[in-house]
Amino acid sequence: MLCCRTLLWALCASFLQPGRTHSPTETAPEDPILIEFCRIDKVLCHNADELLSFEAVMSIHKQMDDDANGNVDVEESDEFLREDLNYHDPTAKHSTFHGEDKLISVEDLWNSWKTSEVYNWTVDEVAQWLITYVELPQYEETFRKLQLSGRDMPRLAIANATMTGTLLKMTDRSQRQKLQLKALDTVLFGPPLLTRHNHLKDFMLVVSIVIGVGGCWFAYIQNRYSKDHMKKMMKDLEGLHRAEQSLHDLQERLQKAQEEHRTVEVEKVHLEKKLQNEISLAKQEAHRLRELREGTENELSRQKYAEQELEQVRMALKNAEKELESHSNWSAPEALQKWLQLTHEVEVQYYNIKKQNAEKQLLLAKEGAEKIKKKRNTLFGTFHVAHSSSLDDVDHKILTAKQALSEVTAALRERLHRWQQIETLCGFQIVNNPGLHALMAALNIDPSLMGVSRPAPTHFIMSDDLDDLDEEIISPITMQSPNLSSLRQRHVDSQLALGSQRLVEGYLVSQSEATPQIHYRPSKGPESLRFGVFPPVRD
Template sequence: MTSLSERTVYTGKLSLCLHVKLCVVDLCAIDQPLCQDENSLLSFEAICSIHKLMDDDADGTVDTTETDEFLREDLKYHDPKDKHRSFHRADLHISVADMWNAWKSSEVYNWTVQQVEDWLLVSVELPQYSEAFRKQKLDGRALPRLAVKNTTLTVLVLKILDRSHSQKLQLKALDIILFGPPPDHQNWWKDLVLALSVLMALTGCWFAFVQTRKSRDDLSRLMKDLEGLQRAEQSLLDLQDKLQRAQEEQRCVQVEKVKVEEELRNEISSAKQEAQRLRELREGTENERSRQKYAEEELEQVRMALKKAERELESRAHWAPPEALQKWLQLTHEIEVQYYNIKKQSAERQLLQAREGGEDNNNNTHSH
């Protein structure tokens, strides 16, 4: 046995099928590929019902006057100019075929089930029926069936028991079929997610740009620091080289200083020895001079005695020198010879000393 609701649904489907059969010929004449599609037939029947609702004089076309009255009286638009222009465009008389082709070329015709659910949530503002829409898989092609009075679909299938909700859904469906999707048909949270995504992307790009520039600046500073370190290292190596050369020069100077000090000590020692030798020579010369002086004095005495004797001898022409005088003459001769030898030895000694002094001076000059 079947329940009352099931029999009611079955009856509604039967009546709907009778209407579909009446429209099948018209749809096949207009759109041959879709005339065998049951959903397309149902949507075409809804389009026919909407066209009939707008065609007050039943002449088969909807003119601008009829559209204006429909917008003001049925859809309650107080300023329908934009809607009027969007519906008619350049065609002043809209037939069923024109309405059907306009509907097929609409963006809403190709909506998915999710897009229809988003439209129900945002534009219609009836989110409580989202589950029923999703369960029946209502996509964009099924929306004309919501734009007409279809109690079977709205009440029995979708479980929309509130009459105000049904009327609101029907008006929103009429608006979207005749005039296209609303400007804000997209879900607000999707826009928010998109905006946040764009903002995050821009933030990421900016962060990447800042990091790249910072990395470039850090790399530039690092390269400059490395160059500075290289220059400092080179300067340190140069200083080390200069220090090493200075140390080497200092060692050379010290060695030279030792040599010079040694030479000075040797020269001082030589000078001391020479001074000692000269002192001795001077002392010897002084002794020699003293002896020579004594000899000269003695010789002078002898000469004076000799002259005295010569004077006596001249006074005595034929006088023979006495024996004592002969002794003095002999002694005078010996003293003269001795004095001559002393002077000769002194002269030779002085000549030898002068020669040795000249040789020493030449040696000192060559050594310096």
């Protein structure tokens, strides 16, 4: 195979130099090309393939050396790059071609070619160069059959009709010119960057694809996590809204119950006044009948008036019994009522503080949720929200506000039930009272004894057990009285029984022999109003 290849290149050489009829190994000693080649490179001068490559390098040098002085200067190389290779900015190529030597001879060009990376290319590398750089993959099979390696590259860089037409069978002139220019560029300036960094670019492309796919997957996971977290946060926010609505409804029911309670109290006061008026009328009627009886001389008339007077007294006693039945048998001291009312007002202040803190936490949670919604509407809002701790912070605020509202609602229900039971047992009003300052004035309490004036704590959590209220007492100066009605105190008419007794005793004076005597004997209950008619005492 090698022998056939040598004969084939010898045939090519005969076409290049028509006067040469022998093989390179049989060339006459007086051949100037062989002599020059042996002078430059004694080791390779007897190799036929290397001789053909040397002739091609000499042809390239001659093409660049316009003045034929044997050296290629900077101007000649610049003109060659611009006109023959069509480089518009040959500055970078100058540094590669000339280096520090401004004059390039045939020997310099040959030595530069021998040290080039392309010189040691294999057949596969040349075929890859043909496909990727020259972009003529249809001739790959021909290149492989001819076993063209990197050492044969100079022969492709010169205009050789036998090489391109006969051996490579290129019929298209543009393809021949393209192959020649690419080969010339490779011989003069080394392997192209595309071929040199092909593996690096492939590696970078693979890495970029992996990073892109990983980034898309990570963004998808974070987006899904953000959506799930937002759904959970919205559910918590809805629960918080329901808790707020429950507290609002409970407060409305409390206000309605207080209004009904005040209405009942007003009706009760009116009823008591009505009973007192009836008693006063009965008293006045009895007094009038007494005067008529005393002014009548007839015994029968006096007896008649006495019976009418007795009937009026009985009616007054029945009204007094009804009024006494409306009161409980046991009456608590008035001071106890005021102290219980004061205790209730202090507890209300603690409840208001707890309620204000819960409302602040609710407001913070709502503001955080609104900020999250606004951020999600921006371009990178979802990605930013997913990687920040704002979701966790808002979720924590929502849960805290929800718990605070639940505690406030439970405390309100417990307080209402407890004080209702206390009012039922004591028989007087506690929730409806004159207010904190009026109670302190009535009990002669110094405001300084209630504690030193200080700002209300921003984070005050009150337990459901209200027995610890005496440990932290807020100054009454900093507390505002609740908006309650001033008509609050229920008066126990303790003098009603005494007034009835005085009414009866006023009529139990000594009368004439025909006048019946009334005896009043008090006992321990409403049934204690007992009376009897005794026969008149005769003189």
